[in-house]
Amino acid sequence: MSENKPSANEGIKLNSNYLRGTIAEGLADPSTGAMSADDQQVLKFHGIYQQDDRDLRSARRQQRLEKAYSFMIRIRVPGGVATPAQWLAVDRLATEYANGTIKLTTRQAFQFHGVIKSHLKRSIAGINQAAMDTIAACGDVNRNVMCNPNPHLSAVHAAVLKIAQGLSDHLTPQTRAYHELWLDGGKVPVGEEEVEPIYGKTYLPRKFKISIAVPPSNDVDIFANDLSFVAIVEAGKLMGFNVAVGGGMGMSQGLETSFPRLAEVIGFCTVAQTIEVAEQVVLVQRDYGDRSDRKHARLKYTIEDRGLEWFKAELHSHLGYPLEPARPYHFESNGDRYGWSEDERGNFHLNLFIQGGRVLDTPSYPLRSGLRAIAQIHTGDFRLTANQNLIIASVTPAQRQTIEPVLDQYGIKDSHFKSALRLNSLACVALPTCGLALAEAERYLPDLLTELEETMEANGLRHDAITIRMSGCPNGCARPYLAEIGFVGRAPGRYNVYLGGGFAGQRLSKLYRESVRAEAIKQLLEPLIAHYARARNVGERFGDFCIRAGYVAATLNGSDFHQNLHPEAHNAR
Numbered sequence: 001m002s003e004n005k006p007s008a009n010e011g012i013k014l015n016s017n018y019l020r021g022t023i024a025e026g027l028a029d030p031s032t033g034a035m036s037a038d039d040q041q042v043l044k045f046h047g048i049y050q051q052d053d054r055d056l057r058s059a060r061r062q063q064r065l066e067k068a069y070s071f072m073i074r075i076r077v078p079g080g081v082a083t084p085a086q087w088l089a090v091d092r093l094a095t096e097y098a099n100g101t102i103k104l105t106t107r108q109a110f111q112f113h114g115v116i117k118s119h120l121k122r123s124i125a126g127i128n129q130a131a132m133d134t135i136a137a138c139g140d141v142n143r144n145v146m147c148n149p150n151p152h153l154s155a156v157h158a159a160v161l162k163i164a165q166g167l168s169d170h171l172t173p174q175t176r177a178y179h180e181l182w183l184d185g186g187k188v189p190v191g192e193e194e195v196e197p198i199y200g201k202t203y204l205p206r207k208f209k210i211s212i213a214v215p216p217s218n219d220v221d222i223f224a225n226d227l228s229f230v231a232i233v234e235a236g237k238l239m240g241f242n243v244a245v246g247g248g249m250g251m252s253q254g255l256e257t258s259f260p261r262l263a264e265v266i267g268f269c270t271v272a273q274t275i276e277v278a279e280q281v282v283l284v285q286r287d288y289g290d291r292s293d294r295k296h297a298r299l300k301y302t303i304e305d306r307g308l309e310w311f312k313a314e315l316h317s318h319l320g321y322p323l324e325p326a327r328p329y330h331f332e333s334n335g336d337r338y339g340w341s342e343d344e345r346g347n348f349h350l351n352l353f354i355q356g357g358r359v360l361d362t363p364s365y366p367l368r369s370g371l372r373a374i375a376q377i378h379t380g381d382f383r384l385t386a387n388q389n390l391i392i393a394s395v396t397p398a399q400r401q402t403i404e405p406v407l408d409q410y411g412i413k414d415s416h417f418k419s420a421l422r423l424n425s426l427a428c429v430a431l432p433t434c435g436l437a438l439a440e441a442e443r444y445l446p447d448l449l450t451e452l453e454e455t456m457e458a459n460g461l462r463h464d465a466i467t468i469r470m471s472g473c474p475n476g477c478a479r480p481y482l483a484e485i486g487f488v489g490r491a492p493g494r495y496n497v498y499l500g501g502g503f504a505g506q507r508l509s510k511l512y513r514e515s516v517r518a519e520a521i522k523q524l525l526e527p528l529i530a531h532y533a534r535a536r537n538v539g540e541r542f543g544d545f546c547i548r549a550g551y552v553a554a555t556l557n558g559s560d561f562h563q564n565l566h567p568e569a570h571n572a573r
Contacts, residue, residue: 047134080108267323357388370410430472439489
């Protein structure tokens, strides 16, 4: 742990009385639509971010009005699995309290946008009534645990989903503040000391993210997470997990000590050891993470600074035993498999493409209404993917005959009849609500994809998958640094362009051009795409080609992100 002066957030957490702060008083204040600066930080632990509509800032400033404040609420969905009843509840709450849309996030969670302060408590009460919660969806704690939806291996998926839910429950903060503030729960009796057995009074130095993958799919992008578990399956049975630590996407623009980093596999644990391993990894980070500089506070920096061998020794000391040697595994992609599929039990699953993860109705595409109609008759479940898409899962053969006409009625059945480029795209929310966004992402990427599809079509590549991702700022919520083509907002209408990421999410990309104007992106990429079409090797992915052709050097890890490496170096790891 750093001996430097703790950051301001450490004091806020310490003085928050286990995440209560003065939230109750702020909610009761009708004079403003905002919360105090300190309470905004505490609210994150409750799954809530204060935002304002940046499209309206100028006009409201001229009218001498307060910013158009509202709040984003993130709902935890461990493993991304929700019941039809929960989907209907989320749909209803989106109309009653939010902006009428549902956002499916890149971490398999639901998000509401546009919730005003006076509706916060009622929104969370409604979420609770649907057997869901928002606690620890944000903040310096373990967040929503991701899990491969894998409908093709239903028995294995059931096993790993159970572990994802167990990890989520075990690492959820124990404070009663959530129930007191939002659900009118009883307060801690006078004289009784409250305890956070894992986190302590100041919780973690920074956010912490966990994912579980089932090879050959890496749809949860294990290398982008603080801690990941890679399922090892033999003869259809879950044997245990390879353990990977130290991943993270966020970086600060122009800060050399801030960078994306790939997680590294450090060993194997049994199914029975999984929760213990996760807790001890969290405890090592709690005790040794940097609490003085929040831009240097993630587990990736703890490992980068102290070394992977140090971390393994510390973890093994905490556990009282060493992890076993890692076992072989293989990833093929980090995308989704679209359309209908059937599992070994005879149930069907339909993976829909949801552009930007935004579920809404438009005059030409009533997606939200169609999904509501399906939820009213569906007896299986809904699975949110890490690629912002949705699986209508566990559909019996008889029910498929009932659901398919509804899909046809609302125009949903052809959702995945898109170019392979579009089907492998991701975008964060960015403008107008994210306060960190420097440029557009969700609202702009669809138009850029239309332009690039023309180039792909002209070169005979319509059906060739290339991962393409866009984030409105360097924090990288859409995981652009793992994409074969990544765009990171630099300023309004300008993006840093990254190339060379691995198709299975196994390699970081490399900066290709800085501050490219949006209208110049197509022209910039056209010759690269044309070169790829005529000169690629059989089966060669675009990211691999960019390295072989010399457009970018390979990026290994950590601080290597900022260094110029030789193309052949990508085989070093």
